[in-house]
Amino acid sequence: MKALNVAVLALLLVITSIAQAEMSHMGMRMGEWGMVMNENLQDLPQGCLKIAGVQKITIKAGREYAKPFPGTIFGYSQHEFNLPKCTQINVTFINEDNIRHQFMIHGLPTYLHPQGMFHMELYAKGEVKGTFITPSSDKTYLAHCDVAQHMEKGMKAQVKVGDGSGNLPSIPGVSGQLNKDVYALDLSVANIILVILLFFLGLASCLFFFIWRKH
Numbered sequence: 001m002k003a004l005n006v007a008v009l010a011l012l013l014v015i016t017s018i019a020q021a022e023m024s025h026m027g028m029r030m031g032e033w034g035m036v037m038n039e040n041l042q043d044l045p046q047g048c049l050k051i052a053g054v055q056k057i058t059i060k061a062g063r064e065y066a067k068p069f070p071g072t073i074f075g076y077s078q079h080e081f082n083l084p085k086c087t088q089i090n091v092t093f094i095n096e097d098n099i100r101h102q103f104m105i106h107g108l109p110t111y112l113h114p115q116g117m118f119h120m121e122l123y124a125k126g127e128v129k130g131t132f133i134t135p136s137s138d139k140t141y142l143a144h145c146d147v148a149q150h151m152e153k154g155m156k157a158q159v160k161v162g163d164g165s166g167n168l169p170s171i172p173g174v175s176g177q178l179n180k181d182v183y184a185l186d187l188s189v190a191n192i193i194l195v196i197l198l199f200f201l202g203l204a205s206c207l208f209f210f211i212w213r214k215h
């Protein structure tokens with residue numbers, strides 16, 4: 001019986017240590033304030049011989065940053081980041097609103113970040129720090145807040161590593177709005193014919209009532 005207890009205890013210890021290893025590997029920290037997920041503090045991306053340097057960036061999220069961009073409600077203090085390759089980036093994320101905001105970078109190497117994602121989140125006003133290492137090739141990564149409608153309403157940024165790979169659509173201040181309202185004049189043949197027909201119909205009814213009133 002004693003031997004069985006010891007065996008069960010040993011098994012539990014092994015399971016716990018595997019679970020803990022998994023947690024630290026995933027680099028997840030969470031609390032009442034929010035979370036930081038899929039952080040990478042030391043693993044080298046493929047093609048990087050060493051960590052080329054360390055750089056700090058600060059991203060503030062809030063309604064205040066939507067003001068310069070008509071049609072947006074939310075924004076980041078900066079919507080474009082230019083970062084060198086193979087560099088450790090220490091990110092400070094600050095939420096200035098009293099609602100949930102995120103700063104998520106997508107498309108990163110999946111062997112370093114599950115689902116290619118580095119995720120920082122604050123449930124209300126606050127500040128959190130997180131770290132990732134930029135990959136070794138020129139690419140533009142999408143960064144956004146995934147709370148419903150926040151990206152569509154302006155909380156979208158691009159992270160250019162090296163020379164990047166072009167601009168992403170609808171980045172405030174960089175590539176304009178995705179669903180822009182269009183008020184251009186539609187000069188198709190059908191529309192022109194309709195306008196001419198309506199003009200003559202109006203003219204004919206004016207003439208008709210003018211002549212009819214005369215009699």
Ligand SMILES: [Cu+2]
Binds near residue numbers: 100102146150
């Ligand atoms: Cu948000």
